[in-house]
Amino acid sequence: xxxxxxxxxxxxxxxxxxxPQPERLEEVFCAVPRESFEAGxxxxxEGDQADHVFKVSEGxxxxxxxxxxxxxxxxxxxxxxxxxxxxxxDRYLYSAEAVTPVRLRxxxxxxxxxxxxxxxxxxxxxxxxxxxxxxxxxxxxVLLSRKSAEERxxxxxxxxxxxxxxxxxxxxxxxLPMSRLDMxxxxxxxxxxxxxxxxxxxxxxxxxxxxRHDFAICKPGKLLALCxxxxxxxxxxxxxxxxxxxxxxx
Amino acid sequence: xxxxxxxxxxxxxxxxxxxPQPERLEEVFCAVPRESFEAGxxxxxEGDQADHVFKVSEGxxxxxxxxxxxxxxxxxxxxxxxxxxxxxxDRYLYSAEAVTPVRLRxxxxxxxxxxxxxxxxxxxxxxxxxxxxxxxxxxxxVLLSRKSAEERxxxxxxxxxxxxxxxxxxxxxxxLPMSRLDMxxxxxxxxxxxxxxxxxxxxxxxxxxxxRHDFAICKPGKLLALCxxxxxxxxxxxxxxxxxxxxxxx
DNA sequence: AGTCTCTGTTACACACCGTCACACGATTTA
DNA sequence: TAAATCGTGTGACGGTGTGTAACAGAGACT
Numbered sequence: 001x002x003x004x005x006x007x008x009x010x011x012x013x014x015x016x017x018x019x020p021q022p023e024r025l026e027e028v029f030c031a032v033p034r035e036s037f038e039a040g041x042x043x044x045x046e047g048d049q050a051d052h053v054f055k056v057s058e059g060x061x062x063x064x065x066x067x068x069x070x071x072x073x074x075x076x077x078x079x080x081x082x083x084x085x086x087x088x089x090d091r092y093l094y095s096a097e098a099v100t101p102v103r104l105r106x107x108x109x110x111x112x113x114x115x116x117x118x119x120x121x122x123x124x125x126x127x128x129x130x131x132x133x134x135x136x137x138x139x140x141x142v143l144l145s146r147k148s149a150e151e152r153x154x155x156x157x158x159x160x161x162x163x164x165x166x167x168x169x170x171x172x173x174x175x176l177p178m179s180r181l182d183m184x185x186x187x188x189x190x191x192x193x194x195x196x197x198x199x200x201x202x203x204x205x206x207x208x209x210x211x212r213h214d215f216a217i218c219k220p221g222k223l224l225a226l227c228x229x230x231x232x233x234x235x236x237x238x239x240x241x242x243x244x245x246x247x248x249x250x
Numbered sequence: 251x252x253x254x255x256x257x258x259x260x261x262x263x264x265x266x267x268x269x270p271q272p273e274r275l276e277e278v279f280c281a282v283p284r285e286s287f288e289a290g291x292x293x294x295x296e297g298d299q300a301d302h303v304f305k306v307s308e309g310x311x312x313x314x315x316x317x318x319x320x321x322x323x324x325x326x327x328x329x330x331x332x333x334x335x336x337x338x339x340d341r342y343l344y345s346a347e348a349v350t351p352v353r354l355r356x357x358x359x360x361x362x363x364x365x366x367x368x369x370x371x372x373x374x375x376x377x378x379x380x381x382x383x384x385x386x387x388x389x390x391x392v393l394l395s396r397k398s399a400e401e402r403x404x405x406x407x408x409x410x411x412x413x414x415x416x417x418x419x420x421x422x423x424x425x426l427p428m429s430r431l432d433m434x435x436x437x438x439x440x441x442x443x444x445x446x447x448x449x450x451x452x453x454x455x456x457x458x459x460x461x462r463h464d465f466a467i468c469k470p471g472k473l474l475a476l477c478x479x480x481x482x483x484x485x486x487x488x489x490x491x492x493x494x495x496x497x498x499x500x
Numbered sequence: 501a502g503t504c505t506c507t508g509t510t511a512c513a514c515a516c517c518g519t520c521a522c523a524c525g526a527t528t529t530a
Numbered sequence: 531t532a533a534a535t536c537g538t539g540t541g542a543c544g545g546t547g548t549g550t551a552a553c554a555g556a557g558a559c560t
Binding site: 429430431441442445446448449462 | 537538539540
Binding site for chain 4: 148149189190192193196212
């Protein structure tokens with residue numbers, strides 16, 4: 001009985017040797033090889049046994065739920081560095097598909113949990129990730145609940161502008177890897193409305209198109225104001241990289 | 251240095267003595283006295299230093315965010331037994347107010363974290379709570395993103411019916427402690443729409459009013475169908491793990 | 501080239517839901 | 531008791547966003 005338990009742990013012990021005491025949560029994923037997915041390919045499906053967690057290393061993923069008559073809700077887009085499948089129990093709550101060609105590392109749940117067990121320093125990082133996920137979900141609820149089409153699109157563009165520029169002020173260029181349908185399903189709108197709204201923003205000189213999937217932000221202040229968050233432009237450019245550190249739990 | 255660390259822990263050690271090795275996460279809250287709040291009173295505010303976690307022991311709480319021009323989004327209602335303030339970092343992400351008179355236990359973050367540290371058996375429970383919160387948030391995103399007014403109201407009624415009845419099939423009676431405005435801000439609608447929708451459900455004999463804040467569910471199957479989740483009545487009464495296959499897209 | 505397919509844009513009628521207005525009952529205040 | 535206030539219900543109306551189109555542009559293929 002003991003020997004069985006021991007051999008079951010052997011694999012992960014090996015992995016641990018390769019990366020002794022990782023400093024950052026991502027390093028736990030270094031031991032496993034990367035997998036590739038083509039654009040449009042599914043990674044896992046809502047309701048599947050949630051056996052793995054993932055770390056995106058290249059490309060963009062969409063996570064979504066489907067209801068009744070085929071209505072789709074995209075609950076998030078995941079970029080390089082993001083972890084997927086953390087905050088769930090035995091089954092995936094959503095499906096995940098590649099938007100662009102994607103490379104990711106897949107780690108079985110058990111060694112992941114054991115790593116958290118073995119290196120307590122990783123737990124605050126893990127918890128911080130989950131909290132960010134929660135905060136993002138709440139912002140999304142605000143968007144879906146009370147924002148107009150224009151505010152939704154503006155918010156989305158700002159989101160991508162910030163993401164592309166790391167945590168820096170605001171990037172001037174945005175790349176939208178996903179289709180208009182993806183955007184629509186993320187923003188709770190239709191493709192037509194998304195299209196129209198973008199056209200309107202372009203007409204007003206807030207952004208300017210550089211191909212279908214790229215835009216330049218001409219008036220960042222204006223765009224920010226259109227988000228309807230009550231933030232002013234100054235609030236965002238001075239915003240020091242606010243290191244919100246999880247205090248909790250150790 | 252060691253002695254300092256030791257004395258800092260002394261208080262919590264005392265608490266631990268009172269309740270040695272709690273089996274359930276809630277028991278961690280037993281050591282602190284209960285506080286009372288009147289209906290409408292605030293418990294904490296978005297942006298406050300998140301120093302405490304709470305356990306509701308009586309009454310109903312609403313948690314909400316406010317944006318720009320005063321628009322309010324209620325992200326959830328919390329009932330007896332629910333924990334508040336788990337999934338956040340240094341500051342509260344939302345405000346909390348009493349809907350009804352509320353009694354709750356307030357526990358400082360530190361002893362709570364220490365309890366999790368000391369009794370690892372509690373950690374899965376903690377994690378499960380956070381996951382439930384996440385799952386709820388995602389269902390809410392689906393509701394706000396893609397459901398019609400009628401589906402939203404129906405979903406809300408079903409939610410309360412299930413909650414009141416524990417996890418049992420479906421309660422036949424629903425009590426709505428909150429105002430129509432609260433419902434509207436939770437469902438992403440206006441009071442008028444909520445009101446009209448309820449009237450319509452009553453007219454069709456799906457539910458029947460028993461005062462302003464109480465309803466009887468006359469046709470549970472019908473109500474469930476109106477939720478737009480694709481579940482049938484039978485699915486919910488003998489809740490088997492439903493295998494959902496995504497058909498979509500590609 | 502030419503054709504096909506896929507994605508994105510634009511137009512127009514319509515539906516749902518929000519806005520505004522007022523009525524009603526219950527409770528509080530004068 | 532009357533008046534005021536609050537929460538709620540209901541009606542008329544209009545706007546935002548939707549659905550169904552047709553159309554345009556880009557890329558893939560023969």
